Amino acid sequence: MINITLPDGSVREYDKGITSMQIALSISEGLARNVLAAEVNGEVWDASRPIEQDSTVKLLTWNDAKGKSTYWHSSAHLMAEALEALYPGTKFGIGPAIETGFYYDVDFGDIQFSSDDFKKIEDKMIELAKTKSDYIRKPVSKVDAIEYFTEKGDEYKLDLIKDLADGAITLYSQGNFTDLCRGPHIPNTGHIKAVKLMSMGGAYWRGDESRKQLTRIYGVTFPKASELADYVHLIEEAKKRDHRKLGKELELFAFSEKVGMGLPLWLPKGAALRERLTRFMQNAQVKAGYEQVITPHIGHKNLYITSGHYEKYGADSFQPIKTPQEGEEFLLKPMNCPHHCEIYKTKPRSYKDLPVRFAEFGTVYRYEQSGELHGLTRVRGFTQDDAHLFCRPDQVKDEFKKVIDLVLYTFGALGFDNYTAQISLRDPDNKAKYIGSDETWALAEAAIIEAAEEKGLPTVVEYGEAAFYGPKLDFMVKDALGRKWQLGTIQVDYNLPERFELEYTGSDNQKHRPVMIHRAPFGSLERFVAVLIEHCAGNFPLWLSPEQFTILPISEKYEDYAKKLSDELKNSDICGLIDFRDEKIGRKIRDAEVKKIPYMLIVGEKEAAEGLVSVRRHGVGDLGSMSIEDFKQQIIKEITV
Ligand SMILES: [Zn+2]
Numbered sequence: 300m301i302n303i304t305l306p307d308g309s310v311r312e313y314d315k316g317i318t319s320m321q322i323a324l325s326i327s328e329g330l331a332r333n334v335l336a337a338e339v340n341g342e343v344w345d346a347s348r349p350i351e352q353d354s355t356v357k358l359l360t361w362n363d364a365k366g367k368s369t370y371w372h373s374s375a376h377l378m379a380e381a382l383e384a385l386y387p388g389t390k391f392g393i394g395p396a397i398e399t400g401f402y403y404d405v406d407f408g409d410i411q412f413s414s415d416d417f418k419k420i421e422d423k424m425i426e427l428a429k430t431k432s433d434y435i436r437k438p439v440s441k442v443d444a445i446e447y448f449t450e451k452g453d454e455y456k457l458d459l460i461k462d463l464a465d466g467a468i469t470l471y472s473q474g475n476f477t478d479l480c481r482g483p484h485i486p487n488t489g490h491i492k493a494v495k496l497m498s499m500g501g502a503y504w505r506g507d508e509s510r511k512q513l514t515r516i517y518g519v520t521f522p523k524a525s526e527l528a529d530y531v532h533l534i535e536e537a538k539k540r541d542h543r544k545l546g547k548e549l550e551l552f553a554f555s556e557k558v559g560m561g562l563p564l565w566l567p568k569g570a571a572l573r574e575r576l577t578r579f580m581q582n583a584q585v586k587a588g589y590e591q592v593i594t595p596h597i598g599h600k601n602l603y604i605t606s607g608h609y610e611k612y613g614a615d616s617f618q619p620i621k622t623p624q625e626g627e628e629f630l631l632k633p634m635n636c637p638h639h640c641e642i643y644k645t646k647p648r649s650y651k652d653l654p655v656r657f658a659e660f661g662t663v664y665r666y667e668q669s670g671e672l673h674g675l676t677r678v679r680g681f682t683q684d685d686a687h688l689f690c691r692p693d694q695v696k697d698e699f700k701k702v703i704d705l706v707l708y709t710f711g712a713l714g715f716d717n718y719t720a721q722i723s724l725r726d727p728d729n730k731a732k733y734i735g736s737d738e739t740w741a742l743a744e745a746a747i748i749e750a751a752e753e754k755g756l757p758t759v760v761e762y763g764e765a766a767f768y769g770p771k772l773d774f775m776v777k778d779a780l781g782r783k784w785q786l787g788t789i790q791v792d793y794n795l796p797e798r799f800e801l802e803y804t805g806s807d808n809q810k811h812r813p814v815m816i817h818r819a820p821f822g823s824l825e826r827f828v829a830v831l832i833e834h835c836a837g838n839f840p841l842w843l844s845p846e847q848f849t850i851l852p853i854s855e856k857y858e859d860y861a862k863k864l865s866d867e868l869k870n871s872d873i874c875g876l877i878d879f880r881d882e883k884i885g886r887k888i889r890d891a892e893v894k895k896i897p898y899m900l901i902v903g904e905k906e907a908a909e910g911l912v913s914v915r916r917h918g919v920g921d922l923g924s925m926s927i928e929d930f931k932q933q934i935i936k937e938i939t940v
């Protein structure tokens with residue numbers, strides 16, 4: 300008999316050679332129907348693989364990330380089976396699962412293939428899935444594996460086998476298809492109920508441009524047709540909300556090849572939006588005891604040698620700028636922390652002075668490969684809402700709580716109400732790889748956990764995910780489409796205070812090292828605005844909206860009245876423009892709707908004569924006519940909510 304420990308800590312006895320599927324069956328038939336694979340001693344296995352010794356077992360279903368990934372990888376095998384049936388002689392490269400779905404790199408030889416053929420393949424996959432063929436694992440010798448794929452004539456698999464050790468090679472078969480694969484897979488193809496091939500493209504074999512280009516086909520599968528329908532809807536909605544598309548339509552930002560890739564240009568409306576976010580954060584920070592500082596965009600190379608950035612990232616960064624006379628080297632600032640450490644050192648600090656909190660909207664530059672650049676989410680120059688807190692070890696918990704308050708206040712004002720906090724701690728089995736004493740780490744880790752608990756945050760704890768220089772807390776936000784974004788990081792740092800020899804005088808009159816905390820609720824303004832655009836589909840909260848109203852005169856006769864209204868609203872800090880174009884009112888309304896301007900104020904003869912405005916709210920419709928005073932009050936009420 301062997302002992303099997305389950306995730307709830309319970310231990311059950313089974314015969315040696317029991318499979319995870321049999322364990323599931325012994326618990327409930329319903330569970331067994333949903334088991335896709337199992338994690339055995341931390342490794343994902345086929346549910347049909349015999350377990351020979353005492354083990355911890357976690358059964359994996361569609362609800363587990365590892366279960367999904369096994370499912371999607373198995374779907375790649377199913378697609379290969381369909382391709383082989385429809386296009387005999389097709390050769391196969393690799394077919395992994397990806398974040399959502401899977402791909403397979405294939406060589407069609409002389410066959411012409413296009414996305415018009417997707418439907419045929421999808422149908423074949425469903426037909427094959429219905430046979431409920433088991434995925435059968437077969438360990439083989441290297442010689443036998445080579446013989447099999449030589450006979451089949453698949454040079455890509457032979458190329459892969461070359462690098463494998465004899466004794467560690469397995470083949471998997473389902474239906475009429477056999478693949479070289481280390482597994483694991485789901486029990487049978489019957490779990491796959493809905494299929495969609497998403498796109499295709501070229502991919503060099505083994506990522507090597509000198510080798511053959513294969514066809515990469517992306518697909519996604521689901522255990523229910525309704526889940527596929529939801530997914531397709533999500534993709535369409537995401538396309539509509541793409542910040543690159545809306546950024547252009549709403550005239551927020553642009554890119555210019557002449558200026559340089561990955562360097563966003565903020566247009567007037569985007570700059571207005573960004574200004575408001577900045578002011579919002581500055582006001583909140585002043586209330587929370589932060590002091591604003593300003594540092595230059597470049598720093599001497601020695602600064603980054605001291606901080607360790609040069610050694611770690613220097614080769615992959617923008618290269619140093621040299622002064623023409625002295626040949627001194629400067630780097631574009633990749634982060635603000637080293638500058639802030641030098642600000643800390645400008646005067647002696649006592650334990651009574653701490654904490655000090657330096658905040659800066661610091662623009663930093665990081666080299667990203669051109670292929671990695673993406674709208675505002677991956678850029679080469681961006682502005683962080685950065686701050687560094689320098690405190691005593693006994694102040695870490697309080698500082699964390701205050702930063703959590705600030706982050707939650709920000710999320711609340713911007714409509715992000717679905718979040719979890721991920722706490723990243725040391726790997727308890729490998730403490731040597733972290734800098735700082737065991738004692739300070741234990742203190743900081745406990746402080747973060749307690750702070751999160753006292754603030755009632757929903758948390759997940761990840762061991763081994765801390766940086767080598769300190770534990771951290773990250774906020775993971777779900778947007779309106781259920782997509783996850785990491786926003787807001789609070790990071791403890793024992794490394795920089797050491798490297799910059801930061802000190803304070805303690806109550807014992809001795810010198811001590813302060814603890815440094817990095818934090819940025821938005822992260823970068825660029826990325827935050829991108830997430831915000833996609834979250835609210837460009838319908839910003841009124842207080843943030845760069846153009847809160849547009850006045851639409853029915854004809855030029857009412858322009859003077861429109862100007863008078865506009866001035867009056869501007870005097871109350873409500874901003875907007877007048878549409879002076881010689882267009883029909885219907886056209887003006889439609890254009891304002893496209894620009895997602897919150898309020899449209901229509902003025903004609905009646906309004907001008909009686910001192911009224913006819914109000915339309917974007918996404919709502921006609922609100923009727925009201926006095927300008929009532930309209931002002933309505934806006935002020937909405938902004939302050
Ligand atoms: Zn496989």
Ligand SMILES: [Zn+2]
Binds near residue numbers: 634818
């Ligand atoms: Zn920092």
